[in-house]
Amino acid sequence: MENQPSMGDQFLDKIYQHIEDNLDNEHYSVADLARHAGLSRSMLHRKLIKLTGKSATYLITEKRLTKAKELLESDVATAAEIAYKVGFSSPSYFNKVFKNYFQVSPGDVRKGVLIFPPKAFSTQRSVAQQGTQRKINRLSSIILIAFLAVVSAGTGMYYLFRKDKPVEKSIAILPFDDLSSDRNSQYLADGIVEDLLNRISRINGLKVISRTSSEMFRDKGNKSVPDIAEILGVSYILEGTVQREGNNIRISIQLIDAKKDDHILSNKYDRKLDEVFKIQSEISNQIASELSLVLTDRQKNALEQNKTKNLKALEYYQMGRFQSNKRWIEGYNKSIEYYEKAIAEDPEYGLAYAGLADTYHLMALQRWMDKKEGKDKAIELAVKALELDPDLAEAHTVLASLYTYVDWNWEKSEKEFLQAIKLNPNYSTARFYYSCLLCITGRTDRAREYINKAMELDPFSFVMRSYSGLYYYNQGLFKEALAENKLSQDLIKDHEWAVWFDFEIYYHLGMEREAIESFKQYGRLFKLYDPDIAERVYEKEGLDGLVRVLIKTWPNTSREARMQAMLGEYERALDILEKLCTERKLDPVGITTGYDFRSMHDNPRYIRIMKEMGLPHK
Secondary structure (H helix, E strand, C coil): CCCCCCHHHHHHHHHHHHHHHCCCCCCCCHHHHHHHHCCCHHHHHHHHHHHHCCCHHHHHHHHHHHHHHHHHHHCCCCHHHHHHHCCCCCHHHHHHHHHHHHCCCHHHHHCCCCCCCCCHHHHHHHHHCCCHHHHHHHHHHHHHHHHHHHHHHCCCCHHHCCCCCCCCCEEEECCCEECCCCHHHHHHHHHHHHHHHHHHCCCCCCEECCHHHHHHHCCCCCCCHHHHHHHHCCCEEEEEEEEEECCEEEEEEEEEECCCCEEEEEEEEEEEHHHHHHHHHHHHHHHHHHCCCCCCHHHHHHHHCCCCCCHHHHHHHHHHHHHHCCCCHHHHHHHHHHHHHHHHHCCCCHHHHHHHHHHHHHHHHCCCCCHHHHHHHHHHHHHHHHHHCCCCHHHHHHHHHHHHHCCCCHHHHHHHHHHHHHHCCCCHHHHHHHHHHHHHCCCHHHHHHHHHHHHHHCCCCHHHHHHHHHHHHHCCCHHHHHHHHHHHHHHCCCCHHHHHHHHHHHHHHCCHHHHHHHHHHHHHHHCCCCHHHHHHHHHHHHHHHHHHHHHHHCCCCHHHHHHHHHCCCHHHHHHHHHHHHHCCCCCCCCCCCCHHHHHHCCCHHHHHHHHHHCCCCC
């Protein structure tokens, strides 16, 4: 008698058929597959892992790509048309995913290039063996590509790429859902998450993902908890809800072991509003207990400590953070209003003073106010914050940044950064700014270590990705710089930094057509010159002619100095650097280690500038 297919085989046949029937539906998701199978998403995930070793998201994507390969080999349509046929709404994204999986592009397949069995996993390991720097860069890139896949395609591509294991003691707190009848109370829910993060992030040995990256998953859609944990590189996820009715509040939380997709802690807290902070302390201690964390007395106190006991102050602080994070003058002005309201509600709220200090610090650095006035206000507020709460890493970081960019006091800056990192090892901002100081003072290897750690804690930070690309650029690693810059543009499209940085990278790579297109894009986006002049200028003067056009848009700035150095106009570059140094307007990042200034290092004028700034000049 012929062997009958097992129950598992029959189940898989049913799954595979349903996926194939929906390949052209870009909105088809794991939730649809789970409904068809009559299972919850978590049950479907566990069953598929047991039967195939692959997740539902992996299987859906694998089927899409396999079908695309067949259509490409048959040459029945263009690559873009085939992308839509197999459920990809973006042909460019389809090209990227296809190449990562099969190691050849869709266009190459249409030309008859042979495809060998996919080696998505082994290829990543071989790339990693090419050196620590490349490994870290590639893995960071994988995380971002994975995230974009989840957002744009809805099916989660990260199983094709990620093989690094999440840190055992690591957690992300997702935004809590607000279930209150008053729809204006979301800031309270966000403040509760912020408070929890402030408590647990001070625990040594526990990796805590920055709120800015967790915020990407406010709308989880069809993404499962294991999916999100895999993207963020954590072992545990905390999610919850907040419901406020009058003077009563209900907070519900679930702590999930993402590897097993199991709830290891699930509680509801029905209390009076004035007991919110007691609830927060209880939740923090329960998390520490469930993760078997051994706490020092200082860490125990951190879990118990209330930054404020005033709910309104907490809400105003959260509104201030939201506005300040916009990084623009309107947001800064509104954030000042909210921080001042928080302080009015609770004059002993050190964190609100630190937030206000950070706003003035950023306004001074970005020239939205007089530099000295902004610095003086920021220092006064940061010192006040530390008088109220000596353990505020945020206040130490503001002081350190001012010592770096305004005072050029590298010793005091380093002391404050190290204190901030010691107080809160999960404060990604402190690690990022410290990496900038290390870069300025010529310690490039350590700068790379610290910015990589900062990006691990906050993988979706545009600023950190941009600076990571700059560090690679300054080392002459232009391909790595380009890859990082493209990832930053995936986070914020058409950002000014990223577009002009593309031009500089292409210039050094000798990719002339790409450089010309970047030049045109910059002109179109920012209206600083007519982009239509690109071809005419290039024909007469080559890429150097385009550089000269760009120079005119940034007269007497660090950017102009950098561009003049690119052209070999070192005396003009030094004129600018000397003037900026004398006026204390020189941006120190890249001056010591900048790739374009490397030929000036033995120039006596350059050496004098370095001595004036107290920087190493070799």
